[in-house]
């Protein structure tokens with residue numbers, strides 16, 4: 202169905218749409234984000250948004266790279282906020298395009314708050330998070346009635362880059378399924394904490410790299426062997442990590458074949 206048949210809200214001049222681009226496969230873009238891409242005058246995008254998605258913007262649109270990849274050079278958050286405010290104040294339709302969902306470990310709320318303080322009208326368009334959609338492309342459901350009635354989304358990297366000071370004992374005891382973002386560097390530390398808190402060394406773990414793209418790869422391991430496998434098999438980034446019994450579902454429902462996929466937009470922007 203063409204987008205024009207949906208009654209989508211107009212993308213007004215002088216406003217910012219804060220949109221999630223999903224984990225990589227352009228097919229996971231929402232209708233609202235496609236609509237915003239078609240009408241944007243300026244696109245301020247994260248490094249995790251792939252080329253095939255950016256190519257959907259009009260040729261006349263100003264393309265501005267912001268955000269960082271895995272500890273690399275980052276554009277300061279204040280400067281991104283200022284750019285959004287300045288472009289909207291110039292009367293442009295500004296699309297702020299972020300990987301996954303803008304409000305899941307994506308600083309989307311900080312940008313929305315800055316726009317609110319500056320009286321710039323904005324809209325938030327949720328996206329498919331790597332923590333759900335990325336794992337689904339690896340045949341891993343984040344919930345299953347036989348395995349868990351609870352799932353925890355955890356970042357392996359706090360504001361200062363170090364492992365967040367969580368109650369890891371409580372997490373290990375209470376959460377059968379733990380989904381880790383930005384955690385390839387801190388996984389060894391996390392594994393030690395979860396094992397010390399009593400999680401079995403045989404607990405299944407999957408490290409899903411470049412999820413939903415043609416470059417998707419999966420390392421299946423266990424909590425006891427994760428540190429060694431991470432190093433030996435050289436997990437690529439970005440990677441989303443699932444810990445828990447749901448990983449075993451892959452044996453039956455691993456449906457995605459990246460090599461014959463249309464999702465050709467493997468994220469190729471450095472580590």
Ligand SMILES: C[S@@+](CC[C@H](N)C(=O)[O-])C[C@H]1O[C@@H](n2cnc3c(N)ncnc32)[C@H](O)[C@@H]1O
Pocket residue numbers: 224225249299300301302303304305306307329330331332335381382383384409410411412413414439440441442
């Ligand atoms: C700054 S966070 C942004 C998360 C994003 N807002 C989301 O909802 O998916 C970046 C982290 O998301 C995960 N990630 C994002 N895209 C991914 C992908 N295509 N494959 C695997 N992990 C991905 C990785 O853990 C990466 O380090």
